[in-house]
Amino acid sequence: MRNPFGTLCAALLLCACGTASLSAQEKQLNENKMMEEKLNLAQEWDKVFPQSDKVNHSKVVFHNRYGITLAADLYVPKNAEGKLAAIAVCGPFGAVKEQASGLYAQKLAERGFLTIAFDPSFTGESGGQPRYVASPDINTEDFCAAVDYLSTREDVDAGRIGILGICGWGGMALNAAGIDTRIKATVASTMYDMSRVTANGYFDAMDAGGRYELRQQLNAQRTEDYRNGTYALAGGVADTLPADAPQFVKDYHAYYKTPRGYHKRSLNSNGGWNKTSALSFLNMPILAYSDEIRSAVLVVHGEKAHSRYFSEDAFKKLKGSNKELLIVPGASHTDLYDNFEKIPFDKIESFYRTYLK
Known part of the structure; x- marks a missing residue:
């Protein structure tokens, strides 16, 4: 005969274990929230592009593994159902999410993707001290942190996440x-490959002697910054x-100095980066293992862009049949910030639909 007391005990034990497991999950979520800095986020629409009536917009925050809280604009297609493919967008280098990255994110949301455009660490509405610092490591981590956030949203299919980087954040994305x-x-x-342009100058015109002089200048600036208790801007x-x-x-x-793209929080529109940010880019090149990327990559650049060589050289290093280089006829570097006649959104959408499925 079955022991009813034993059955009851087993049932109670299962309930207790389930409750303990749920409590642990809730505790972890609460700890994650406690890790995040309280940010003062603008509630008004303060983008340099008009708001779309085809998507729902809201502000969200998430944190990277260095404990820096990042601010982002979330764009969700109206009437969206189920779990969506998602894309995290950032850039250009020295811009904020109210500029080109937000425009890309909103446009891709109109085309059916859940998207976020985020401010990198130390910039815009994101946290981190001191302000206006760039880092090849931390800024790469910012993209990975965006994937952390998207992977844990209930309306996102964690197996269908992509990223999009513009200008200097194109290199960070790779x-x-x-x-x-x-x-x-x-x-x-x-x-842009920010480590290459910092170490070699535009068009690779800087030699070892020039790099040494730059190191001397930047390290002298470190002394001044420490003495003054402030960080000089470039x-x-x-x-x-x-x-x-x-x-x-x-x-x-x-773009940055006219109503077309000016924003009060944009570094490029105002005082620029912390001068000594360049030190880490001189010493730590990105893209060292880009030839080992197995996932799909689309590299887009303007035919007339001064920076075209960054994309062409980066693409030469990529391997596999799921890599593609698209040169946009007649386009300059900044045409791909906001020129709808030049940005190949049809191709970008097709690329994501092919590989985020």
Whole structure:
């Protein structure tokens, strides 16, 4: 005869174990929330592009594994159902989510993807001290942290997550794809390799002697910063340009310093990065293992862009039949920030639909 007392005890034990497990999960969620810094997020629509009536927008926060809380704009297609493919967007280097990355994120949400556009650590509405610091490691981690966040949302299919990096964050996106196997598809648009341009200068014009002089300048700046208790800024895009300024510098001015793209929190629109941020990029090149990326990659660049060589050289290193380079006829570097006639959204959507399935 079955022992009813034993059956009851077993049932109670199962209930207790289930309750303990649930409590542990709740405790972990609470601890995650406690890790996140309280950020002062703007509630008004303060983007440089108009709000779409095809998506729902809200602000979210998440943290990276260094404990820095990141701020993001979440874009969800209206009337979306079930678990969606998701894309995390960031860039350009020195921009904020209210500029080009938000435009990309909103447009891709209109096309059916759940997207976030986030501010990197130490910039925009995201946390981290001191302000306006860039780091090849931490900024790569920011993309991986975005994947952490998306992977744990109930409305996201964790097996269908992609990333998209613009300008300097195009290089960070490729770097993240090299380490994070959860990323199934990566788009690098109008890409810069920030470690290469910092160490070698534009068009690889800087030699070892030039790098040594730069190290001397930056380390002298470290001493001054420590003595002053503040971090000097490198300066964003200049308010006025000489007539003989290179065309790409004029293009940056036309975006960051005019109503087209100016934003009060954008480093490029204002005081720029902390000067000594360049030190880590001099010494720690990204893309060292990009040839080992197995997931899909689409590299997009403008035919007329001064920075085109970054994408072409990065693409040469990639391996596999799921890698593609698209050169947009007639496009400059900044055309791929916000020019709907040049940004190949049809191709980008098709790429994600192929590999996020």
